[in-house]
Amino acid sequence: MNYIQQAYKGDLGFWKYIVIPFLFIGIVILNMVAIEVFDIDQNATIKKEIADKGENLVLFESMITFVVFLGMLLLWVKYIHRQTITSLTTSRKKIDWKRIWFAFFIWGGITAGFVFVGYFLEPESMKWNFQLNKFLGLFLIGIIMIPIQTSFEEYLFRGYLLQGIGAKFKSRMIPLIITSVIFGLLHIANPEVGKLGYVVMVYYIGTGLFLGIITLLDEGLELALGFHAANNLVGALLVTADWTAFQTNSIFKDVSEPDVYFDILIPVLVFYPLLLLLFAKKYSWSNWKEKIAGRIEKPNLETEEKTQELA
Template structure:
């Protein structure tokens, strides 16, 4: 129903292309520039932070995503003639309780895991609390981070999920494509430069998790809450010299970054537990049809038996 509700007989699939192509082209050009040009991203970030301060750099990092969110929502409303509600959910109105539940659940888990890491290995962290800078950060982050994460969710779990679903009459195809591209979108992040391409498994796996909860719940609310909590709590609690977000957070991670089981832990343990919790709370059923079923725009959906 979530994908199906975006369909109408005069759908022009070409209209779905400009914003995704523009955004992905920027990502691609950024990545190619990193490969071809002698650019030290970490050194550039250090210079920018030294010159402008962490909070200003943080704002400048988030601002393009906020602009893209506004562009996307205006494009949907005036070009596709689609309501923002129907882009967000199959329900009659956006379920804010779902957003806040997902936000609180994942925010609590993220804070608990950060606290556990600090308690078990305090030598990996420096106390970084600066009252004035942190207060400014909190205001900036609370306003801008949900807008940044909402753009990514509306683009991948909303706009592209619906557009590709309409084009292919499938749920599985948009789930695979949007999850993969969501992961690859992070390929130019400083974390990839430090930890290697193995980290893309985490980003792609997270994309699949967010796509699954969107399709199962017939709406983006849970994904919106999860993504906002993930970036907001992380920005406020921990920073480091090699991440995309460098902020005057409570703690600074000074450990030597490396890939290990911590990359697989969310994919193999935490995300399945979250799926179990959401399934129990919201009474999900028909997993096979909702994730792999074909979409019949002239009648009832049909289950993929292949």
């Protein structure tokens, strides 16, 4: 059984796939509406919160919503869909933690490398921001809370909705496009959009497409989980800026003006394709067209179970 077909191991019922996404997306949309209606200056609001509470407490509080929703989602899948968390995560017999760590260290290493190279090449663009006590607090909060935040987003979009929409429409391409666009649009109220303009949506939607593609090609969520955790965690620990959603007690503070081409287009157009080739080589991916754009058929679960038992 492929990854999307894992949804058939539980109780489908398309209405069940609406509840958790509706609640989460509804909260995000209400927040966007409030920002527009009340003309809220997000950067000023974040700065005031940080001045009152400190960066670490603000980060912790911003993560609480994701802790709650990840718990809700996993419990919903287990008790309402009666689907195992393993089948929500992968088409393999068990979750492949080596894949998660491989993606984490590959992308984390690339991200860290670019931060340090940028600091040595253009030290005037990066301010040394390291304070041991504050950084230790950030590290502790970060390694616990940020992977929860990224895991919720991956389980919701590349897991739950990819499987649910794919099973409903018997398609791989339809859920890939829908989940990627929704994932990108939910970032439209981020401070980065106000700073860089709507061109930043190329990055958010492009990242959603990349994560969806590697999930489909690898028949599991592990690589996406590792990549997303590295992207957010390493970024939060190493570098912050006054115009980003994450303003942390990181090692460096970027005081330069952001470069649209370097910060947005190069990751999407250069690094993501290179990572695809690396993953494809390591995990021997084949039949790309079928895995990305093929049809989904309802599996014969009895036959599949017997095949697995014989294997």
